[in-house]
Amino acid sequence: DTGVSQNPRHKITKRGQNVTFRCDPISEHNRLYWYRQTLGQGPEFLTYFQNEAQLEKSRLLSDRFSAERPKGSFSTLEIQRTEQGDSAMYLCASSLGSGSVPQYFGPGTRLTVL
Amino acid sequence: AQTVTQSQPEMSVQEAETVTLSCTYDTSESDYYLFWYKQPPSRQMILVIRQEAYKQQNATENRFSVNFQKAAKSFSLKISDSQLGDAAMYFCAYRSANNNNDMRFGAGTRLTVKP
Numbered sequence: 001d002t003g004v005s006q007n008p009r010h011k012i013t014k015r016g017q018n019v020t021f022r023c024d025p026i027s028e029h030n031r032l033y034w035y036r037q038t039l040g041q042g043p044e045f046l047t048y049f050q051n052e053a054q055l056e057k058s059r060l061l062s063d064r065f066s067a068e069r070p071k072g073s074f075s076t077l078e079i080q081r082t083e084q085g086d087s088a089m090y091l092c093a094s095s096l097g098s099g100s101v102p103q104y105f106g107p108g109t110r111l112t113v114l
Numbered sequence: 115a116q117t118v119t120q121s122q123p124e125m126s127v128q129e130a131e132t133v134t135l136s137c138t139y140d141t142s143e144s145d146y147y148l149f150w151y152k153q154p155p156s157r158q159m160i161l162v163i164r165q166e167a168y169k170q171q172n173a174t175e176n177r178f179s180v181n182f183q184k185a186a187k188s189f190s191l192k193i194s195d196s197q198l199g200d201a202a203m204y205f206c207a208y209r210s211a212n213n214n215n216d217m218r219f220g221a222g223t224r225l226t227v228k229p
Contacts, residue, residue, distance in 0.1 A: 045216045
């Protein structure tokens with residue numbers, strides 16, 4: 001069973017550097033979501049794609065953040081000029097459709113900004 | 115905006131006993147979906163159970179069941195015959211039927227299972 005995978009699992013970077021994370025969703029899933037989870041909190045929605053189109057972005061997604069899903073398969077999330085406040089777990093999820101259809105989550109990428 | 119509240123940061127249960135995790139939400143919508151997700155330590159989040167708001171019957175999945183009270187905007191999770199593997203963070207989540215791209219999560223409840 002191939003679930004959602006994310007790479008890298010951990011990333012430590014210095015403030016001001018750029019980082020990029022990758023998410024590979026379940027192969028037939030047309031929807032892909034990015035969330036951010038800080039310690040002691042539930043995930044917060046960042047953005048979502050339907051196929052290759054980015055259809056919604058949260059106000060949490062500042063202009064330093066950009067996400068792509070170029071061929072409707074894997075997605076990347078880039079953070080430019082990282083800040084210490086960006087330290088969090090970044091979760092990716094995918095689903096086939098919407099509504100009550102569950103989202104399947106990846107293991108996350110833990111970002112630490114020094 | 116919809117908000118989800120989990121008022122119990124931590125809960126513990128004896129193995130084989132039953133525990134109930136609380137969740138309330140705030141919404142003005144009539145059509146939506148509710149979920150409970152489990153996040154074991156250092157492992158990915160998995161769906162435990164889901165409920166469509168238009169269904170009056172409470173959802174059940176083996177040892178897991180919900181008590182959905184739409185008027186009270188309450189969605190509690192009951193775990194029966196608790197097992198050591200149930201130890202995890204449990205998140206309640208709300209998803210609008212009108213804007214179902216955005217799932218709102220509560221802050222979570224950490225469940226400890228005592229042998």
